[in-house]
Amino acid sequence: MPVRINPSILAADFANFERELGRISTADLVHVDIMDNHFVPNLTFGLAMTERLQELSAIPLDVHLMIDDPDRWAPGYAELGAYSVTFHAEAAKDAVSLARTLRDIGARAGIAIKPGTPVEPFLELLPEFDQVLVMTVEPGFGGQSFIESTMPKLGLLREAVTKTGLDVWLQVDGGITADTIVIAAEAGADTFVAGSSVFRGEPAEQIATLRAAATAHAH
Numbered sequence: 001m002p003v004r005i006n007p008s009i010l011a012a013d014f015a016n017f018e019r020e021l022g023r024i025s026t027a028d029l030v031h032v033d034i035m036d037n038h039f040v041p042n043l044t045f046g047l048a049m050t051e052r053l054q055e056l057s058a059i060p061l062d063v064h065l066m067i068d069d070p071d072r073w074a075p076g077y078a079e080l081g082a083y084s085v086t087f088h089a090e091a092a093k094d095a096v097s098l099a100r101t102l103r104d105i106g107a108r109a110g111i112a113i114k115p116g117t118p119v120e121p122f123l124e125l126l127p128e129f130d131q132v133l134v135m136t137v138e139p140g141f142g143g144q145s146f147i148e149s150t151m152p153k154l155g156l157l158r159e160a161v162t163k164t165g166l167d168v169w170l171q172v173d174g175g176i177t178a179d180t181i182v183i184a185a186e187a188g189a190d191t192f193v194a195g196s197s198v199f200r201g202e203p204a205e206q207i208a209t210l211r212a213a214a215t216a217h218a219h
């Protein structure tokens with residue numbers, strides 16, 4: 001199964017995004033964390049900065065919205081050209097309707113769940129989404145430790161995706177390193193977000209290491 005490695009620019013130098021994007025050119029997508037200091041206790045940036053990243057980036061954008069009222073804001077990220085737009089189930093008023101809007105605009109539609117949110121209610125909704133993001137840390141900050149107790153959710157998702165034959169990517173985000181990526185790949189993930197572990201070292205080397213480990217253990 002193909003795997004995808006998506007570095008999170010939350011761990012990059014915010015004053016040098018153009019240079020930082022150049023350091024991750026071997027990645028599949030660039031993960032862009034949008035935080036509003038309401039849904040999570042941290043603040044990053046919004047539409048204007050993302051629009052500029054879309055212009056600068058040679059690889060597609062994987063937008064992760066950690067914001068209240070995604071029903072209002074998410075379509076704007078699809079309209080600016082983001083390849084994938086993922087919003088949180090806990091914040092959305094009508095997740096299915098929002099996913100349909102995102103797809104109509106031309107983006108892949110993703111739904112994210114926090115570590116404490118059960119996955120079962122979403123299994124029958126899988127045809128409505130292109131990606132499910134199982135958060136492996138509490139959303140809000142980079143550099144946290146991987147929460148392994150989230151892994152059974154991936155098992156359920158992988159089983160449902162295999163059974164239905166749908167093209168739904170299963171993403172993990174938070175605390176992904178060369179060690180934890182093996183656990184997540186074995187559990188069923190195929191799309192991996194990594195911030196600190198990519199930007200802390202030499203990004204091209206880190207991306208290659210993560211890709212090799214995930215490929216060796218993916219389903």
Ligand SMILES: O=C(CO)[C@@H](O)[C@H](O)COP(=O)(O)O
Binds near residue numbers: 031064143144173174
């Ligand atoms: O969404 C988030 C955090 O809420 C992430 O995308 C982080 O940016 C991942 O950072 P690391 O855990 O890999 O440092």
Ligand SMILES: [Fe+2]
Binds near residue numbers: 031032033
């Ligand atoms: Fe993220």
